[in-house]
Amino acid sequence: MKIVLISPFYPLRGGIAQFADLLADELENQGHELVRVNYKRQYPNFLFPGKTQFVEKIENEKSKALPLFDSIGPLSWWRLRKFLKKQNPEVLISAYWMPFMIPGLWLSTFRLKMKKVALVHNYQSHEGKEVERKLTNFYLSKQDQIVALSELVASQIKQKLSTKVGSIPHPIYAQFGEKITRKEAREILGIPPEKKVVLFFGLIRDYKGLDVLLSAFQDLNQEYFLLVAGEAYGKTEEWERAFAALGKERALWHNRFIADEEVRNYFSAANLCVLPYKSATQSGVTAVAHNFHLPVIATDVGGLKEFIHSNKNGDLVPANNSQILSEKIEEYFSKNKEEKYREVLQNEAGLSWQEFTLRFVRFLQDT
Numbered sequence: 001m002k003i004v005l006i007s008p009f010y011p012l013r014g015g016i017a018q019f020a021d022l023l024a025d026e027l028e029n030q031g032h033e034l035v036r037v038n039y040k041r042q043y044p045n046f047l048f049p050g051k052t053q054f055v056e057k058i059e060n061e062k063s064k065a066l067p068l069f070d071s072i073g074p075l076s077w078w079r080l081r082k083f084l085k086k087q088n089p090e091v092l093i094s095a096y097w098m099p100f101m102i103p104g105l106w107l108s109t110f111r112l113k114m115k116k117v118a119l120v121h122n123y124q125s126h127e128g129k130e131v132e133r134k135l136t137n138f139y140l141s142k143q144d145q146i147v148a149l150s151e152l153v154a155s156q157i158k159q160k161l162s163t164k165v166g167s168i169p170h171p172i173y174a175q176f177g178e179k180i181t182r183k184e185a186r187e188i189l190g191i192p193p194e195k196k197v198v199l200f201f202g203l204i205r206d207y208k209g210l211d212v213l214l215s216a217f218q219d220l221n222q223e224y225f226l227l228v229a230g231e232a233y234g235k236t237e238e239w240e241r242a243f244a245a246l247g248k249e250r251a252l253w254h255n256r257f258i259a260d261e262e263v264r265n266y267f268s269a270a271n272l273c274v275l276p277y278k279s280a281t282q283s284g285v286t287a288v289a290h291n292f293h294l295p296v297i298a299t300d301v302g303g304l305k306e307f308i309h310s311n312k313n314g315d316l317v318p319a320n321n322s323q324i325l326s327e328k329i330e331e332y333f334s335k336n337k338e339e340k341y342r343e344v345l346q347n348e349a350g351l352s353w354q355e356f357t358l359r360f361v362r363f364l365q366d367t
Contacts, residue, residue, distance in 0.1 A: 007095035038065035150303025199270035209276035
C-alpha cells in the first residue's frame with residue numbers, strides 16, 4: 001500500500017516527531033511504500049514559547065522526510081497539494097494535535113481523491129476555546145477515518161462526529177537505550193544515592209500540574225527528592241520560586257529539552273514517575289516510563305487510566321489535589337510498592353510498534 005504521512009519528523013523535536021518516525025519505519029518494515037512529508041515550519045517564532053523547534057545536533061543522514069509543509073505558508077500548501085496529486089497514494093495520513101495547523105492541512109488536501117486519515121495525538125486543546133473545538137470537529141469531519149490513541153479520545157470524537165473512529169493504544173517508546181544502574185544514573189545527575197527520587201519528565205505547561213507536585217513536596221520530608229527534566233513553556237517565575245524554597249538538597253530541574261541519549265539517565269535514576277496533569281488525552285511519558293519499568297502515579301484525567309492501573313502497575317489520584325498526591329507518594333514508599341509494580345511492568349510487554357502498525361493497517365483496510 002502506498003501511504004503519505006504528513007507530520008512533524010526529525011529533525012523537529014518532540015514526541016509527535018518521534019512517533020511519526022517510528023511509525024513510518026515500521027510501515028516500511030512491513031512492506032508498505034511510505035512517503036514522509038515534514039513541516040518546514042510548525043510555528044512562527046513569535047508564537048513558539050521554547051528555545052528552538054529543532055534538535056540541537058542535526059544528523060542529516062537520519063532525516064528521511066521531505067520538508068514541504070509550512071503551517072503559515074500558503075505557497076507551500078499549493079505546492080504540497082500538487083505533490084500529493086502527483087504521488088497519488090492510496091492513503092493520506094495527517095498527524096493532528098492542534099487547530100493552528102488546520103488551515104494549511106485542509107487547503108492542501110481537500111477534495112483530493114485518496115483516503116484521508118487523521119492520526120489524533122490530541123483531540124481538544126488543553127487550553128482551548130470553543131472556536132478551536134468547532135474548527136477541530138470541522139477538520140476531522142472531512143476525514144474518511146480517524147485513529148485515536150486512547151479509548152476515551154475515540155469515544156469523545158464519536159459523540160461529535162459520524163466519521164469512522166478507531167482506537168489503538170500508544171505503543172511503548174523503546175528507542176532510548178537500555179536502563180543503567182540507579183547508582184550510575186544518580187552519579188551522572190548529581191543526586192544523592194539514598195534519596196527517594198520522584199521524576200517529572202517532559203515539556204512543561206500549566207495543564208501538566210507541576211505546581212501541584214511542587215505543592216505536594218512541601219508536605220514531604222527531606223528523604224524525598226524531586227527531579228524535573230523538561231523545558232518550560234510560559235511563565236516560570238512561580239515554579240522557580242517553589243524550587244528555590246525546596247533547595248538544591250531536595251530538587252533538581254533541568255529546564256531544557258532532553259536529548260534522546262540522556263533520557264535513560266532520568267528514568268534509571270528515579271524510584272517513581274509522577275504525572276500530576278490537570279487534563280490529558282494520553283501521555284507519551286507513560287510509554288517511556290513503562291519501557292524502563294518505572295511505576296507511575298498519575299491523575300485520573302483523560303485516558304491515563306487506560307495505561308495506569310491502581311495497585312497493579314501504578315496509582316491514580318484526583319487532579320489538583322496536592323495533599324492526596326503527597327499522601328499517595330508517601331504510601332508508595334512506605335508500603336514498598338516499587339518492587340511489586342516493577343515486577344508487573346516487566347511482565348507487561350506493552351504494545352510494540354510492530355503490533356501497533358499491524359492494527360493501524362488493518363483499520364485502514366477495513367472500509
